[in-house]
Amino acid sequence: MPALGFAAQDVTTAREALILVRALMPEGFEEYLAQIEHGLDDPKHVAIVKLTWAAGSWDPDDPRIEELAAEVAEHFIADPSLLPTLSGLQDREDGRTRKELLTRHGEDERPGWTRLTTLIEQKVRAAGIDVR
Secondary structure, X not given: OHHHOOOHHHHHHHHHHHHHHHHHOHHHHHHHHHHHHHXXXXXXXXXXXXXXHXXXXXXXXXXXXXXXXXXXXXXXXXXXHHOOOXXXXXXXXXXXXXXXXXXXXXXXXXXXHHHHHHHHHHHHHXXXXXXX
C-alpha cells in the first residue's frame, strides 16, 4: 500500500482490518486476499480505493458520499471480479454477525465508511451482483 501512495494511517487500518478478516473468516481469507490483490495492478481501481478511504473521514451525511457510492458501484458493476466478497462467511451460522463486525471496523475513526459501504452494496445488489 505505501508503494501505491496510501497514507500510513490507511496502511495501519488496512492491516488491522486484514487481521480481523483472518480471525473472523479463516476459511475464506486466502480467497479474500487474492480478490484484493487482483485489482492492485489496475490504476483506476487503486484510485477508486483511495477515494473510498478518503471518504471514511467525511461526515456520514456528506452529499459526496452518495456521489462516490454511485461511482464505486459503477466500477464494480463494470468488473465484478474487483469486488472483494466475504464468501467465507455465507455458510456460517454466525456469518451475519461476523460480517457486521467486519463492515463496522474502523467506523469510529472513519464515520463515512459505514454509509458509503451500505450505499455501494445496495447499488451493486440492485444491479444483480451477489454481495456476500
